[in-house]
Amino acid sequence: MTNAAVHVEGQAAQHALHAYAHDAVASGATHAAGQQHPIKLYLVVWGWLFVLSTCSYLVDYFGIHGHLRWSLILLFMVLKAGLIVAVFMHMAWERLALAYAILLPPVLVLVFVAIMVFESGYTHLLRSIFFAATA
Amino acid sequence: MAETTLMQPKAAPGTIPGLRGIAADWASDQRAFKNVSWGKAMMWIFLLSDTFIFSCFLLSYMTARMSTTVPWPNPSEVFALNIGSKHIPLILIAIMTFVLISSSGTMAMAVNFGYRHDRVRTAALMLATAAFGATFVGMQAFEWTKLIMEGVRPWGNPWGAPQFGACFFMITGFHGTHVTIGVIFLIAIARKVLRGDFDRERRGFFTSRKGYYEIVEITGLYWHFVDLVWVFIFAFFYLW
Numbered sequence: 001m002t003n004a005a006v007h008v009e010g011q012a013a014q015h016a017l018h019a020y021a022h023d024a025v026a027s028g029a030t031h032a033a034g035q036q037h038p039i040k041l042y043l044v045v046w047g048w049l050f051v052l053s054t055c056s057y058l059v060d061y062f063g064i065h066g067h068l069r070w071s072l073i074l075l076f077m078v079l080k081a082g083l084i085v086a087v088f089m090h091m092a093w094e095r096l097a098l099a100y101a102i103l104l105p106p107v108l109v110l111v112f113v114a115i116m117v118f119e120s121g122y123t124h125l126l127r128s129i130f131f132a133a134t135a
Numbered sequence: 136m137a138e139t140t141l142m143q144p145k146a147a148p149g150t151i152p153g154l155r156g157i158a159a160d161w162a163s164d165q166r167a168f169k170n171v172s173w174g175k176a177m178m179w180i181f182l183l184s185d186t187f188i189f190s191c192f193l194l195s196y197m198t199a200r201m202s203t204t205v206p207w208p209n210p211s212e213v214f215a216l217n218i219g220s221k222h223i224p225l226i227l228i229a230i231m232t233f234v235l236i237s238s239s240g241t242m243a244m245a246v247n248f249g250y251r252h253d254r255v256r257t258a259a260l261m262l263a264t265a266a267f268g269a270t271f272v273g274m275q276a277f278e279w280t281k282l283i284m285e286g287v288r289p290w291g292n293p294w295g296a297p298q299f300g301a302c303f304f305m306i307t308g309f310h311g312t313h314v315t316i317g318v319i320f321l322i323a324i325a326r327k328v329l330r331g332d333f334d335r336e337r338r339g340f341f342t343s344r345k346g347y348y349e350i351v352e353i354t355g356l357y358w359h360f361v362d363l364v365w366v367f368i369f370a371f372f373y374l375w
Contacts (some may be wrong), residue, residue: 007221021215035352038249042172046240055237059228060211060374077370081363088359090352096153097160102179108191117193120201127204 010128045087052076052083168304178353182360185313189227189364192306193371199298208294210373214278228373231274232365235314238267242321242355249351254328257351261325268318275311279304306368313361324354 056076059069087094091099150169151291161167168176176292184293197263205339211224218226244259291297325332327346 010196015282029217039244039247042243042247044235046243049236049239055227056370057225057232060225061210073212073370073374077366080366084239084359084363084366087360088239091357093168094171095150095160096157098171098176098179099165100157102183105183106186106190108273109187109194112190112194113197116198117201120198120298123198124204127202131204 037090037093037095041087045083049080052062052080052082056080172349174353175356178356182356183366185360186370189306189367191308191366192309193300196302196372198301200296202321203298205294205296207296208299209291210375211321212281213294214373219268225373227278228369231271231278232369234267234268234271235362235365238264238271239359241267242358242361244350246355248327249348250346252334254331255332257348258325258329261321261351265318265321265325266360268314268321268361272311272314272318275307275314279307302372307371310361310364310368313331313364317361320354320357324350 056073059072059076064072083092085103091103143295150156154288160169163169171179214220214228215224216227241260242264244368245257245264248256258315282300286293287300287303289301294309328351330337332339333346333348333350338345
């Protein structure tokens with residue numbers, strides 16, 4: 001009985017060790033010491049950040065207005081932020097336990113945004129009704 | 136033994152990858168961040184709290200701008216510059232954006248060379264990053280001076296909604312402070328790298344702990360965050 005349990009446990013440990021070794025081999029090339037990645041990757045991302053910044057500046061330069069302007073600004077902003085966090089800050093290579101712990105809480109700020117949108121709409125309404133004559 | 140958690144530890148045998156790993160890591164009744172040193176984890180947690188601070192600034196700016204009945208000053212015009220005889224909208228802010236992105240690039244390279252223990256290149260790239268950062272702060276000082284001369288105050292300005300000045304000085308001032316602290320941080324660490332503290336495992340005068348090249352990556356995390364915040368300020372305050 002005890003022998004069998006030990007045997008099963010030993011097998012499980014061996015399996016886990018094997019999985020770890022496999023993992024290490026798979027990512028060994030880039031994870032020799034800390035976060036090491038090819039220089040080319042950084043240069044490509046750097047180039048893209050320049051392109052995206054130029055694009056968002058051109059939105060203003062050409063005076064695009066309305067919903068197209070806002071969606072373009074948000075699109076370029078999210079792409080730039082994503083590239084910086086994922087590659088420059090190495091979040092793409094971290095374990096998901098860290099990535100989710102850091103990246104999920106800021107998403108909840110959107111709830112706060114929604115609350116303040118309602119709030120400012122209400123304030124704006126009151127101001128237009130009661131201070132319209134002086135404004 | 137106590138020193139092992141200071142270095143970037145390898146994931147222990149048997150750690151589970153993927154989504155199941157999240158539950159396993161957090162429920163492991165040990166440290167939740169398996170292959171991240173405490174220094175890096177704490178920098179990430181600090182950056183998370185800083186995210187909330189800047190979120191609150193941008194939110195209060197949004198609330199002020201959405202609730203005012205007076206038209207908001209057009210940032211495209213406010214931050215325009217006359218270069219030669221040409222009137223170019225928002226040009227100073229565009230240049231500042233490129234300066235900060237360049238600094239992020241040099242920082243990423245510095246982290247890379249740091250892990251290869253290339254002392255001279257790491258320190259040189261970190262000092263280049265610091266120089267870009269100092270340039271950015273200098274341009275911001277120019278921008279502030281220009282706006283103050285034109286009559287922008289936290290309580291009013293010549294072009295429209297009086298909240299413009301308060302939002303501008305608060306948001307860009309706080310960001311500029313972060314950049315300045317980053318420049319100091321970069322110079323301090325670059326000096327240690329150049330002196331070879333991390334090769335000779337010299338102990339810090341304040342903490343009396345050994346340093347590792349990982350501190351270059353941690354400094355980098357802070358620096359990239361400063362760049363990241365600028366991405367949002369550029370989009371919401373200057374372009375919107």
